[in-house]
Amino acid sequence: MGGVRTALYNYLYAKQKGGDFIIRIEDTDSHRFVPGAEQYIIEALNWCGIVPDEGVQDGKVVETASARHPHAPYRQSQRRPIYRQYAEQLVEAGWAYYAFDSADELTARRADAEAAGQTFMYNAATRGSLRNSLSLPSDEVKQLLETTTDWTIRFKMPLNRVVKMDDLIRGHVEVNTDTLDDKVLWKRADELPTYHLANIVDDHLMEITEVIRGEEWLPSLPLHYLLYEAFGWTETMPRFAHLSLLLKPVGNGKLSKRDGDKLGFPVFPLAWKNPETGEVSHGYREDGYFPEAFVNLLAMLGWNPGDDREMFTLEELIKAFSLDKVQKAGAKFNPEKAKWYNKEYLRLKTTAELTDLFITVLDNHGIKVVDCPCNALTAGASFEGFGADFQNHIFTREYVEAVVELVKERATFVADMWDIAAYLFVSPADFEAFGIKAGAGLPTKAADPNRPVDPRAKVYDDTLTAPFLAKDVDKFWKPEHYENCFEVCQYISGAEFGFDDLDVYRGAMTADALEKALEDYIKMREYPMGKVMNSLRLALTGAASGLGIAAILSFIGRREFARRMGYVAERLGRI
RNA sequence: CGCGCUGUCGUCUAACAGGUCAGGACGUCACCCUUUCACGGUGAAGACUUACGGGUUCGAACCCCGUCGGCGCGACCA
Numbered sequence: 001m002g003g004v005r006t007a008l009y010n011y012l013y014a015k016q017k018g019g020d021f022i023i024r025i026e027d028t029d030s031h032r033f034v035p036g037a038e039q040y041i042i043e044a045l046n047w048c049g050i051v052p053d054e055g056v057q058d059g060k061v062v063e064t065a066s067a068r069h070p071h072a073p074y075r076q077s078q079r080r081p082i083y084r085q086y087a088e089q090l091v092e093a094g095w096a097y098y099a100f101d102s103a104d105e106l107t108a109r110r111a112d113a114e115a116a117g118q119t120f121m122y123n124a125a126t127r128g129s130l131r132n133s134l135s136l137p138s139d140e141v142k143q144l145l146e147t148t149t150d151w152t153i154r155f156k157m158p159l160n161r162v163v164k165m166d167d168l169i170r171g172h173v174e175v176n177t178d179t180l181d182d183k184v185l186w187k188r189a190d191e192l193p194t195y196h197l198a199n200i201v202d203d204h205l206m207e208i209t210e211v212i213r214g215e216e217w218l219p220s221l222p223l224h225y226l227l228y229e230a231f232g233w234t235e236t237m238p239r240f241a242h243l244s245l246l247l248k249p250v251g252n253g254k255l256s257k258r259d260g261d262k263l264g265f266p267v268f269p270l271a272w273k274n275p276e277t278g279e280v281s282h283g284y285r286e287d288g289y290f291p292e293a294f295v296n297l298l299a300m301l302g303w304n305p306g307d308d309r310e311m312f313t314l315e316e317l318i319k320a321f322s323l324d325k326v327q328k329a330g331a332k333f334n335p336e337k338a339k340w341y342n343k344e345y346l347r348l349k350t351t352a353e354l355t356d357l358f359i360t361v362l363d364n365h366g367i368k369v370v371d372c373p374c375n376a377l378t379a380g381a382s383f384e385g386f387g388a389d390f391q392n393h394i395f396t397r398e399y400v401e402a403v404v405e406l407v408k409e410r411a412t413f414v415a416d417m418w419d420i421a422a423y424l425f426v427s428p429a430d431f432e433a434f435g436i437k438a439g440a441g442l443p444t445k446a447a448d449p450n451r452p453v454d455p456r457a458k459v460y461d462d463t464l465t466a467p468f469l470a471k472d473v474d475k476f477w478k479p480e481h482y483e484n485c486f487e488v489c490q491y492i493s494g495a496e497f498g499f500d501d502l503d504v505y506r507g508a509m510t511a512d513a514l515e516k517a518l519e520d521y522i523k524m525r526e527y528p529m530g531k532v533m534n535s536l537r538l539a540l541t542g543a544a545s546g547l548g549i550a551a552i553l554s555f556i557g558r559r560e561f562a563r564r565m566g567y568v569a570e571r572l573g574r575i
Numbered sequence: 576c577g578c579g580c581u582g583u584c585g586u587c588u589a590a591c592a593g594g595u596c597a598g599g600a601c602g603u604c605a606c607c608c609u610u611u612c613a614c615g616g617u618g619a620a621g622a623c624u625u626a627c628g629g630g631u632u633c634g635a636a637c638c639c640c641g642u643c644g645g646c647g648c649g650a651c652c653a
Binding site: 026027028029031032099101103106117118119121150151152154167170173175176179180181183184186187188189190192194195199214215216217218219220221222242244245247249252253254297300301302303304306307308310327328329330331332333334336337338339340341347407409410411420 | 646
């Protein structure tokens, strides 16, 4: 997340100023190579809509120069030959020197210093007592350079100089060089520069004008200033901006992968599988976040437009972004707000867009969706004109759209729509969710002493509940009961029917037994099964109760009820 | 420990180089709508008055000094 935010701010800044956003892979640590990481970065940025102008083409890091990518290659491991000459140049100019100390020697020195309660620093105070081209005779240096392969080139940090720097976010900063050490610039062992050298050389060569990076680089800024000076590039030195870090939601410290695992939110843009351990980390994309929401929430973490606006598209961010509105202090990440953003973006989507996304969710649940006219016959499925073949789990797109329309207001993620409306596609396996215990029949209504007694309630209970209480449903469900089933609608229209009862009947309606019974009933009456079931299911989803019931009734021909239902629908439509 | 950055509601933040009842959003709670769940609407609490203590000033969240806290860096990592 932190990395994406940094990239985003760079992108916004570049695009606003009409500049180019360049990708360069800084893979100068041969020990830390992670297969797939480079591709991951490109894919993640691409998902966010951050498309590099230079350095990446067709999703790959560019290796050979062209008009659009004049500074190729863009992978530092492929720019090896470039760096050594610059490092040598600094040695010749007296800004750097060769160091022959082994890793073990240095660790020992550090341990000694620590034991004495001090911190070891390779600088003006110590370099004379270490093995390097400043302390050793020149012929020995020459010999060591030729015969050994683990030497380095170190920067010769000047003595007692105050480096005056300017940061686009933090303003003026001053540091005395005596607090800094002689950083390694180039490693003979793998013929590669360290970040410091490679970064300055490449930023110069690639004509970088602004460096917007994480706060952890601020302590290195004096070194970078001095490097530009040593190379004589001060005139074209880029401007720097150091971003505050993203902090963990609870407690102190910066956001880490573990926090996400513990608190249940992703810290990666895309799911990431650690190639070494096989461990998989959640990603915003896989967890159902929209890229727009992710980008928006990231942008607002440490930046504000100066007014109350909170919703921004990438285009709007480019217009509104400004470095002087970037917060100096670290920002704690709030997962709740992240969800809120997703919900807002979900509600902005059209039903057609959401349907496309929902179809993939349905597919994971074994539901097939076909894009064909409602009354078409597909693979043996008979939609009977109404878009749903419950038996074979095949539905038309039109049917899915109707469901999406019903439930989208209630969802934060696309996958939520399945949790809300699964019973519009499959019979629930677990009726307990509806307050029905397996084999125990329908529960009786909880007695509420405050609720006025409806004289019709008994009839209604007897006709609807009784058959379920009996063990043999088929035996008790007689056509006359079906008549009463529709009487339920009448109760609703009279506002005597409790919504808490609805859940129970919602479950019942999707129960196989009742479906079968209704099927018989409908056949008997020569009504198309699909249409009635479709309407019934929609009818019982809550928000659309009135509408769905009206649809059933008008279909069946009870115009009088239908009219009353239209009224109810109008009222319910406001919910 | 050294150096640097930083400090406004629980969280993200606003407050034009000093004058505001310190504003908004998320979250929380209440009420309304709805006899479900959500959505929506209205409102409240929430900053022991801007980490704390001094100073400058008629007046300080804002300027100065100090203290304390948080974070980063102190690698032949980035």
